[in-house]
Amino acid sequence: MHCLENRRLFPEFSVKDNLLMGAFSLKDKEQIEKNFDFALEVFPRLKERLKQIAQTMSGGEQQMLSIARGLMASPKLLLLDEPSVGLAQIVKEQIFEGLEKIKKEGVTTLLVEQDSVMALGLASRVYILESGKIVLEGLKEEIENNAYVKNIYLGVG
Numbered sequence: 001m002h003c004l005e006n007r008r009l010f011p012e013f014s015v016k017d018n019l020l021m022g023a024f025s026l027k028d029k030e031q032i033e034k035n036f037d038f039a040l041e042v043f044p045r046l047k048e049r050l051k052q053i054a055q056t057m058s059g060g061e062q063q064m065l066s067i068a069r070g071l072m073a074s075p076k077l078l079l080l081d082e083p084s085v086g087l088a089q090i091v092k093e094q095i096f097e098g099l100e101k102i103k104k105e106g107v108t109t110l111l112v113e114q115d116s117v118m119a120l121g122l123a124s125r126v127y128i129l130e131s132g133k134i135v136l137e138g139l140k141e142e143i144e145n146n147a148y149v150k151n152i153y154l155g156v157g
Contacts, residue, residue, distance in 0.1 A: 009062055009069070011055035015046055016064055018054050022072030031074060038105070039068035041087045042098040056138070060091030064098065071102065078102065084118060084140055116153040120144060 010018050019039055040047040043064040049057065054065060063083055070078055083099070086090040096118050103109060103122065110152045113119040120126065126143040128136040136143065143149050 001018060006078070009038075009054040009065060013054055014051050015054060015057070015065055016050040018069050021073055022069035025073060035072045035074055039071045042071065042095075042101045043068050045094070058091075059134075060068075060087045060094070063087065063091075063095060067095070067098065067102075071107075073105060078107050080109060080111045080113075082112060082114065084115050092118055120154075 001109065009019060015115060019036060020032075020152065022079070024037060024074045026035075032099065034123050035092075046068055051060065054062060067078075067080065070082065078120055080099075083095050087095070092115065097108065099111070099122055109122075111122065112120055114138065119138060120143065123143075126136075126138060126140055127134050136149065138146075
């Protein structure tokens, strides 16, 4: 399931209806209910907003809804394109807390993210791209301890 940078929600639908649209390909009602509960566990703020119209939500809430809607399809692989772009730090942290819960459930996630500190906090394996080319790859620990990465990407070198 691919969650796009610009969210692509159904703007005039409620949060609940947006979530249910994410499960359109599933036939098993029990699985849909399980996914719905998990999506709300990942992003508890959505539970408070089930009747709210998507376009009236903040950007961070819309991003949470976009990811949660992706979870409704029971994906084995979740592709995320800049989930924290343009969001306040506190909202970024909430998004990444949710992504950590998704990771613990065993959903493989491919994350494209410019906030290297947040991305490294979640990553198991890291690929660093510069001008569209992979310049460095490895396990999180290898990348975190790399002098180049510390200096250029983490600002601690």
